[in-house]
Amino acid sequence: MxxxxxxxxxxxxxxxxxxxxxxxxxxxxxxxxxxxxxxxxIDAGQLARAERQADQQYQDQLRWSEQERAACEQAKTAGTPNDGRFPDDCSMIQAPPREAIEARWFLPSxxxxxxxxxxxxxxxxxxxxxxxxxxxxxxxxxxxxxxxxxxxxxxxxxxxxxxxxxxxxxxxxxxxxxxxxxxxxxxxxxxxxxxxxxxxxxxxxxxxxxxxxxxxxxxxxxxxxxxxxxxxxxxxxxxxxxxxxxxxxxxxxxxxxxxxxxxxxxxxxxxxxxxxxxxxxxxxxxxxxxxxxxxxxxxxxxxxxxxxxxxxxxxxxxxxxxxxxxxxxxxxxxxxxx
Structure with a gap:
């Protein structure tokens, strides 16, 4: 055997x-x-919805940057100390470019x-x-x-x-x-x-x-x-x-x-x-x-x-x-x- x-x-x-x-x-x-x-x-509907969500986040970032820039200018005019919240140049507060916010972030796995x-x-x-x-x-x-x-x-x-x-x-x-x-x-x-x-x-x-x-x-x-x-x-x-x-x-x-x-x-x-x-x-x-x-x-x-x-x-x-x-x-x- x-x-x-x-x-x-x-x-x-x-x-x-x-x-x-x-x-x-x-x-x-x-x-x-x-x-x-x-x-x-992923279908076309989900892609379109993700694009809309990316656009919405971009708009939110624009509004936030405008508010922060206005607050920075106001604090600078009033001479109020910002404790490091704002940069010395308020124009540096900018929203990220649109292409930096990708639609794939909002897609399901x-x-x-x-x-x-x-x-x-x-x-x-x-x-x-x-x-x-x-x-x-x-x-x-x-x-x-x-x-x-x-x-x-x-x-x-x-x-x-x-x-x-x-x-x-x-x-x-x-x-x-x-x-x-x-x-x-x-x-x-x-x-x-x-x-x-x-x-x-x-x-x-x-x-x-x-x-x-x-x-x-x-x-x-x-x-x-x-x-x-x-x-x-x-x-x-x-x-x-x-x-x-x-x-x-x-x-x-x-x-x-x-x-x-x-x-x-x-x-x-x-x-x-x-x-x-x-x-x-x-x-x-x-x-x-x-x-x-x-x-x-x-x-x-x-x-x-x-x-x-x-x-x-x-x-x-x-x-x-x-x-x-x-x-x-x-x-x-x-x-x-x-």
Whole structure:
């Protein structure tokens, strides 16, 4: 009997795997349904109404500026101190130009597939990664805690082969869940955009960009699933993986973030793991340092910036995955099985 097929059946028959996968899918469905009911398709009547509201706000700004300018002139003539309410030159009190008040501010929320769908791939990847991490940790952790791993090694004594076969079955199971879920995610939001938004200007290049982002999301889910599996195998218990994540998030992320903020460290976000995960999904995260000022030719102050790219994130993700999995394989090979 094939060990790989046996592990696939064992993974599929675990109640925790089924419940966790169902929960993840229900969360994804809830997100799509929520976006559907919180957006509207914009018609000509709504556009005309938004234009009227923008005009009305512009007229209100004109009246307000005239009243304030008159009050400023009156206070200046009377010599009344204004306590900084008015500028020295009352003519500076002007309403904003009409084009500064946009009609889109007064439109209801609408789902523009070209502009918005890319953002929805981040929660998709996060949910799939969470499901994979927890299922992977539970899958191998239960084998160690119940003695199943020891019994299996009596039948198939090659330790590394057994562990890697379990990992291969786990990653196959995740792909079997993630690929259809991703396709349905694309289809679901296309329907949302069709009935509750816009599908205009969606070119082949846009589809290619979305597909690459979705692929990066799948890679992230596979990597975190491998890490969860390896941590649980390294500690021989599910709690090793879950406790390790809690420790990393609480101690090394929140605690380190607070410490860096108190120390006023420049580019503090560059030391935090979520920044690199976000950069992996969005291709680039630009950090800004508002304590520094780069004056432009026109006297405008722009903060210094620091870019974290998906290439840097890929190196961190690959090194972390290889190191943790390598440690689990080394421990499996060297430690006694008891």
């Amino acid at each position: 094939s060990l790989y097929r046996t592990e696939l059946r064992r993974l599929a028959k675990r109640r925790f795997t089924r419940y966790m996968s169902l929960l993840g899918l229900l969360v994804l469905v809830a997100v799509v349904v929520g976006v559907f009911f919180t957006n509207q398709k 609408t789902f523009d597939f070209r502009e918005t769908f890319d953002e929805t791939l981040i929660p998709l990847a996060a949910i799939l990664a969470l499901v994979g991490f927890v299922v992977g940790a539970s899958y191998v952790g239960a084998e160690w805690s119940t003695g199943g791993m020891m019994n299996l090694l009596l039948w198939r004594p090659r330790r590394l082969t057994v562990l890697l076969t379990k990992l291969a079955a786990l990653l196959t199971g995740l792909l079997a869940l993630a690929l259809p879920a991703t396709v349905l995610w694309f289809a679901g939001f296309w329907l949302v955009a069709t009935f509750r938004g816009s599908t205009e200007k969606v070119t082949s290049g846009v589809w290619q960009s979305f597909a690459l982002t979705g692929l990066r999301g799948l890679v992230l889910a596979l990597a975190l699933t491998t890490i969860g599996f390896a941590l649980a195998s390294l500690g021989r218990h599910t709690a090793m993986a879950l406790g390790g994540v809690v420790a990393v998030m609480v101690v090394f992320q929140f605690g380190l973030g607070i410490l860096l903020d108190m120390a006023s460290v420049r580019w503090a976000e560059a030391w935090l793991l979520p920044t690199y995960l976000l950069a992996w999904m969005t291709k680039k995260v630009t950090l800004q340092d508002w304590d520094s000022c780069n004056a432009t030719y026109y006297g405008e102050c722009k903060p210094a910036t620091f870019d974290i790219t998906w290439q840097q994130s890929s190196m961190l993700l690959a090194i972390g995955t290889v190191v943790i999995l390598g440690a689990a394989l080394w421990a499996m090979r060297r430690r006694d099985i008891s």
